[in-house]
Amino acid sequence: MDWSTLTYVGLKMLGINIAFVVVLMIVAYTVLAERRILALIQGRLGPNRVGYGGILQPFADLLKFIFKEEIVPDKATKFVYFLAPMIAIVGALMTIIVYPFGPEMNLPFVGVVKLVVAQFDVGLLYVLAITSIGVYGIALAGWSSNNKYSLMGGLRASAQLISYELSLGLALVGTVLLSGTLDLYQIVEQQTGYWWIGGVVPIPRWNIFPQALGFIIYLISAIAETNRVPFDLPEAETELVAGFHTEYSALKFALFFMAEYVNMFTVSMLAATLFFGGWNFPWLDLLVARGGFLFGLLSVVAFLAKVLFFLFLYIWLRGTLPRFRFDQLMNFGWKFLLPVAILNVVLTATVAFAIIYFRG
Amino acid sequence: MTTLIFVLLAGLAVGSAIALVVQRNPLYSAISLIGVFIALAGLYLTLAAPFLAAIQIIVYAGAIMVLVVFVIMLLNVEDAEHQPLRLGYLTAVAILLAAVLFGEAGFILYFMGNSPLEPLDPNMAGNPSNVGLTSSIGTGLFTTYLLPFEITSVLLLMAIVGAMTLARRVGLRPTDVAVPGSMVVPRHSIDPQAVGDATEVETSTTDEARRALGLANAPRRPEE
Numbered sequence: 001m002d003w004s005t006l007t008y009v010g011l012k013m014l015g016i017n018i019a020f021v022v023v024l025m026i027v028a029y030t031v032l033a034e035r036r037i038l039a040l041i042q043g044r045l046g047p048n049r050v051g052y053g054g055i056l057q058p059f060a061d062l063l064k065f066i067f068k069e070e071i072v073p074d075k076a077t078k079f080v081y082f083l084a085p086m087i088a089i090v091g092a093l094m095t096i097i098v099y100p101f102g103p104e105m106n107l108p109f110v111g112v113v114k115l116v117v118a119q120f121d122v123g124l125l126y127v128l129a130i131t132s133i134g135v136y137g138i139a140l141a142g143w144s145s146n147n148k149y150s151l152m153g154g155l156r157a158s159a160q161l162i163s164y165e166l167s168l169g170l171a172l173v174g175t176v177l178l179s180g181t182l183d184l185y186q187i188v189e190q191q192t193g194y195w196w197i198g199g200v201v202p203i204p205r206w207n208i209f210p211q212a213l214g215f216i217i218y219l220i221s222a223i224a225e226t227n228r229v230p231f232d233l234p235e236a237e238t239e240l241v242a243g244f245h246t247e248y249s250a251l252k253f254a255l256f257f258m259a260e261y262v263n264m265f266t267v268s269m270l271a272a273t274l275f276f277g278g279w280n281f282p283w284l285d286l287l288v289a290r291g292g293f294l295f296g297l298l299s300v301v302a303f304l305a306k307v308l309f310f311l312f313l314y315i316w317l318r319g320t321l322p323r324f325r326f327d328q329l330m331n332f333g334w335k336f337l338l339p340v341a342i343l344n345v346v347l348t349a350t351v352a353f354a355i356i357y358f359r360g
Numbered sequence: 361m362t363t364l365i366f367v368l369l370a371g372l373a374v375g376s377a378i379a380l381v382v383q384r385n386p387l388y389s390a391i392s393l394i395g396v397f398i399a400l401a402g403l404y405l406t407l408a409a410p411f412l413a414a415i416q417i418i419v420y421a422g423a424i425m426v427l428v429v430f431v432i433m434l435l436n437v438e439d440a441e442h443q444p445l446r447l448g449y450l451t452a453v454a455i456l457l458a459a460v461l462f463g464e465a466g467f468i469l470y471f472m473g474n475s476p477l478e479p480l481d482p483n484m485a486g487n488p489s490n491v492g493l494t495s496s497i498g499t500g501l502f503t504t505y506l507l508p509f510e511i512t513s514v515l516l517l518m519a520i521v522g523a524m525t526l527a528r529r530v531g532l533r534p535t536d537v538a539v540p541g542s543m544v545v546p547r548h549s550i551d552p553q554a555v556g557d558a559t560e561v562e563t564s565t566t567d568e569a570r571r572a573l574g575l576a577n578a579p580r581r582p583e584e
Contacts, residue, residue: 080387121493125414129401132422136394139426143387143433151433158430162423182494 015117019096026304027261028058034315041319065254073146073247080144085248085255088137092262094130098123099269100185101303102279105296115279115300116185123184124176127270128169131225135161137259138227138234138244145247153243156326157234160224163333164231168221170341174214174348175207175274188278206277210351213344215275217337222267224333226260229318233326268310272303279303365406373399387432390425397421409492 032047032054039046048054072081102115120126135158142154179187187207194202195209208215224231235243245256272278281302288295324332376395383389397420404413501509 077387080391083391120410122410122414125411125418125494129414129417129422132418132426133398135422135426136391136429139429139433140387140391143429155430155433158426158433162426162430165422 011113012117016097019101019117020093023093023096023262023265024258026308027258027265028062030261030265030311031061031257032057033311034318037312037315038319041316062254065251068250070250070252071247075146076247077144077146080140081247082252084137084141084144085252085259086137087140088134088259089255089262091130091134091137092259092266095127095266096262096269098126098184099266099273100188100278102296102300103189104291106291106293108293114185115296119183119185122182124172124182124187124274127184127266128165128172132165134259134263137256141248141256142244145244147247149241150244150246153234153240153246156240157227157244160227160231160234160329160333163330164221164224164337167217167333167337167341168225170338170345171214171218171221172274173345174211177345177348177352178207178210184273184278188273188280191277192280194282202282204277204280204282206275206280208275211275211344211348213340214348215271217341217344218271218275220337221333222271223314223317224329226263226267226314228260228264228314230321230324231329232323233329236323264311264314265307268307268314271310272306276306362406366403369399369402369406373403387429390428390432393428394421394425397425404492407492411492411494411497 035057036046036048036054046054047057050056050060072078097117098119100114100116100119104112104114106112138161139154139158142150142152142157145151175187176182179190181187181190191205191207193205195205196202203209223229227234234240235245240246245253248256279299279302281299284295284298284302288298373396376392376399380389380392380396383392397416401413401416401421404410404416
């Protein structure tokens with residue numbers, strides 16, 4: 001390997017590390033934010049003792065997870081039992097590399113870099129593929145624990161995930177049809193600029209405006225995919241104790257916990273990337289020159305702000321909505337969401353074809 | 361570097377395939393099969409076919425194998441582990457077929473080693489191919505190969521309809537017990553002989569169902 005290859009590999013490694021550290025820190029503080037905001041909604045205080053306003057609570061939790069006793073059930077299928085949390089966390093973390101965090105940016109000592117770890121032809125399909133692998137973490141955890149509650153939770157989770165994966169994928173087809181590419185970086189770049197309504201009123205060129213229906217379908221199925229309220233049947237504590245992770249303790253439980261929050265984060269990133277213009281922020285280029293360091297930094301902030309809004313939405317929903325019943329969940333997914341998603345694909349394809357046809 | 365990646369992925373594929381056959385526990389076999397699919401997807405990537413790799417994982421590892429694992433979990437098959445092996449003559453056949461396979465592989469390796477590798481089209485030599493990319497596959501599927509693509513879709517649709525037809529309870533066999541307290545149903549749904557007969561039959565008890573079907577004297581199940 002020559003020098004340039006080594007530099008390339010080193011830079012990619014650095015990029016992966018930065019992305020992972022940033023995402024994991026945000027995830028750790030999402031947990032704290034969830035507890036504080038839930039407390040606010042329910043008229044409590046929430047954890048506010050460790051550090052100023054509870055700012056060190058995530059680290060206290062982590063230490064507690066590390067020092068808890070590891071209990072492995074006697075009748076558990078050991079190999080699969082240890083494999084399952086690994087699949088869950090690896091599947092959750094692997095998708096981070098394809099998301100564009102910011103535009104091309106002129107960094108000191110490095111030169112012009114794109115703030116995306118890996119950019120390739122099938123970025124969106126890669127995300128869907130890794131997401132579909134993540135199902136095994138939950139299903140195998142439920143099976144290998146050799147516990148009735150775990151098994152029921154695992155079964156429910158896999159049934160729910162494979163049902164809502166369909167409408168999730170179909171909801172994304174609309175934006176892919178509009179963009180003509182599966183590369184997430186290019187999809188974001190195409191959302192730069194404005195549409196002029198009637199030639200006067202500018203609106204940002206985000207996919208949410210032509211794909212509002214697709215976005216709503218995506219949001220609902222994404223919440224179901226991450227097993228969050230109101231779709232958290234796999235871990236419904238009133239019926240199943242804790243569902244698939246009933247028998248997991250200490251750090252193995254922490255891995256499932258982290259995987260759930262990382263999944264929430266990546267799903268929010270996908271929503272921001274595909275529907276809300278990624279790092280684009282309207283009229284930012286009037287304020288600072290495009291391509292500079294400050295522009296890049298503000299773009300990253302804009303992207304993270306959009307993602308944090310979706311995370312807040314998750315927490316808000318958890319504080320507001322009750323849980324579905326399982327038959328309601330299945331009926332809603334197969335009889336309502338999937339037909340609407342197919343309708344959205346057909347409508348988008350027709351309109352896109354008509355526009356191309358009449359413009360020549 | 362490419363060779364190293366190939367050897368790693370090929371080793372994973374072959375190892376998982378062997379584990380798939382050797383394991384007695386059906387769930388371990390299913391996990392090994394997922395390993396095979398993932399390794400194959402990696403091999404597609406090294407062959408510059410990223411679309412195929414992604415679809416391989418989404419369809420095979422992500423959808424079909426999830427259903428297989430789901431069924432294994434639902435049935436919770438554990439007894440198969442303790443049953444004695446019942447392969448018999450199949451072992452000999454397997455060894456013979458494996459010998460044929462290895463002979464074939466050796467044959468190809470021998471002749472590949474003795475013939476110089478030529479690029480198919482001299483104009484294409486050195487140019488990066490876009491055959492495996494999404495847009496070229498899409499263009500191919502919806503223009504040149506549209507008819508085979510549609511025929512395959514119809515074939516899959518037929519399979520789905522067939523599975524639904526097989527899974528549905530079409531008729532009530534004479535030895536079956538009608539659900540007591542059930543509702544008014546069209547006659548053809550409880551009598552396999554009366555295809556297309558939509559006369560309403562009211563069955564609120566098993567005996568009423570039998571009388572309505574004219575099966576009052578038919579033999580009953582032993583446990584009744």
